[in-house]
Amino acid sequence: MAEFRLHGFGESGNAYKVALMLQLSGADWEVVPVDFFNGVTRSAEWRASLNAQGEVPILEHHGEALTQSGVILDYLAEVLGKFGAEDARERREIWRWILFDNHKFTSYFATLRFLFGLQKSGDTPVTEFLRGRARSARFVLEQHLATRSFVVGDRPTIADFSLAGYAFYPEPTGIDDAEFPHIEAWKGRIRSLPGWKGPYELMPASMPKG
Numbered sequence: 001m002a003e004f005r006l007h008g009f010g011e012s013g014n015a016y017k018v019a020l021m022l023q024l025s026g027a028d029w030e031v032v033p034v035d036f037f038n039g040v041t042r043s044a045e046w047r048a049s050l051n052a053q054g055e056v057p058i059l060e061h062h063g064e065a066l067t068q069s070g071v072i073l074d075y076l077a078e079v080l081g082k083f084g085a086e087d088a089r090e091r092r093e094i095w096r097w098i099l100f101d102n103h104k105f106t107s108y109f110a111t112l113r114f115l116f117g118l119q120k121s122g123d124t125p126v127t128e129f130l131r132g133r134a135r136s137a138r139f140v141l142e143q144h145l146a147t148r149s150f151v152v153g154d155r156p157t158i159a160d161f162s163l164a165g166y167a168f169y170p171e172p173t174g175i176d177d178a179e180f181p182h183i184e185a186w187k188g189r190i191r192s193l194p195g196w197k198g199p200y201e202l203m204p205a206s207m208p209k210g
């Protein structure tokens with residue numbers, strides 16, 4: 001059994017944040033595939049045994065089950081000694097971006113991509129609202145990256161991996177990447193990190209094809 005066990009599935013960008021960290025850190029890890037689209041995470045048994053919050057990702061390490069990607073990334077930076085803060089000010093800055101990511105950047109974008117890109121809902125007032133919110137959050141990151149290579153400091157940190165959770169998926173969202181050239185360049189820098197792999201290379205998809 002691998003040292004780190006990540007409960008996740010290919011479509012989950014929140015799980016990919018953790019998978020990417022484990023992969024780029026060269027950790028000894030494996031995926032525990034979650035049958036998400038058949039409702040496993042909604043079952044009382046799963047919630048009682050793994051995560052009462054009903055969410056993926058979960059990281060098992062040394063008999064403990066950690067949840068919330070931001071907390072897991074912070075934990076991994078500490079135990080692996082990679083991609084973390086070098087001082088207290090950096091640590092606050094990393095957390096500022098992880099919280100922005102969870103609340104504004106990933107949340108709207110992931111819901112939009114779920115409806116529009118995976119469920120193929122077409123455009124509705126809901127997707128239009130989500131796209132507006134997701135674009136606003138993207139412009140914040142776009143502006144931030146106009147003057148720097150990575151989100152905090154001049155090297156990749158867990159803040160980048162959090163914000164990049166949904167960056168490499170092929171499914172459409174109706175957002176035009178060409179509007180965000182600095183984000184595109186940043187994605188290129190992350191993609192060039194040694195060992196980088198995309199989400200479906202690191203975790204099996206849960207949604208049946210076709």
Ligand SMILES: N[C@@H](CCC(=O)N[C@@H](CS)C(=O)NCC(=O)O)C(=O)O
Pocket residue numbers: 011012013014015041054055056057067068069070102
């Ligand atoms: N803030 C959480 C979000 C996790 C999350 O929303 N995970 C999705 C899968 S990508 C999920 O399990 N959703 C189940 C639900 O909302 O019922 C994190 O970063 O870990």
